[in-house]
Amino acid sequence: MSAAQAPGLAGYSDEVREEVARVREVVARLHAELPRWELVVWTAGNVSQRLTTADLFVIKPSGVTYDELTPESMVVCTLDGELVDGTRSPSSDTAAHAYVYRHMPQVGGVVHTHSTYATAWAARGEAVPCVLTMMADEFGGDVPVGPFALIGDDSIGQGIVETLSGSRSPAVLMRNHGPFTIGADAKAAVKAAVMVEEVARTVHISRQLGEPTRIPQEQIDSLYDRYQNVYGR
Numbered sequence: 001m002s003a004a005q006a007p008g009l010a011g012y013s014d015e016v017r018e019e020v021a022r023v024r025e026v027v028a029r030l031h032a033e034l035p036r037w038e039l040v041v042w043t044a045g046n047v048s049q050r051l052t053t054a055d056l057f058v059i060k061p062s063g064v065t066y067d068e069l070t071p072e073s074m075v076v077c078t079l080d081g082e083l084v085d086g087t088r089s090p091s092s093d094t095a096a097h098a099y100v101y102r103h104m105p106q107v108g109g110v111v112h113t114h115s116t117y118a119t120a121w122a123a124r125g126e127a128v129p130c131v132l133t134m135m136a137d138e139f140g141g142d143v144p145v146g147p148f149a150l151i152g153d154d155s156i157g158q159g160i161v162e163t164l165s166g167s168r169s170p171a172v173l174m175r176n177h178g179p180f181t182i183g184a185d186a187k188a189a190v191k192a193a194v195m196v197e198e199v200a201r202t203v204h205i206s207r208q209l210g211e212p213t214r215i216p217q218e219q220i221d222s223l224y225d226r227y228q229n230v231y232g233r
Contacts, residue, residue, distance in 0.1 A: 006083045007078070016054045020085070023049050023058045024071040030190050035066050037194045039113040046091040049186035050101050055079045057101055061088035081154075092151055099157025100182065104165070111174045113116045114178040117200035121145075122173035128200050131212035136220040137227035138195050140168030148175040156180075168224065171196040205227030 029045045034040040048059035058074050081098035097110045110140030128143040146163040149155035163172045170192040171181045183189035206212040
């Protein structure tokens, strides 16, 4: 459906329309974090957040530069990826975001970037090994690699769900493509995108000096539990 054909939010309750307005502001603001942390170039990358009052999510429009993004330019889609409200076409990654929301009900935010170091690991088809306490804290182990998939349908979303459903990691490196991250909301997913680039960079640099030492699984489990359930609270 083109933006011109979008049905709009007239059929939704005041509560839903009010949440859409709030989430548009949140998602627009969080997009500014991607270039700030050097995770994207030009118009690449996107952030979305699911609504709590309806089966809808807000996502970046396609082909718009980051300095042009405003709350009003964000678009609203169904969990099938159909445009509901907005003056522009949704991101080319909308189908992937929608698939994740349909199949991972605990996820409230999804982010995709082409950040340099994380994407370099994705290009090699190699998981980032858990050799840092930060990784144990944030990812609960290695950052996994997802399958190769083409943009255009929900194949990328299927790969994200298949890979992360069996992992504690909020990040997946889609092979030959780049990182996707998830979270309870868009802010958590953006944090995961920042962190996965940081650990991908650090482990890459460590490898230039020699093979880094893996953290034993029992220590990973202990660190993850403490960070997620004690320190992180």
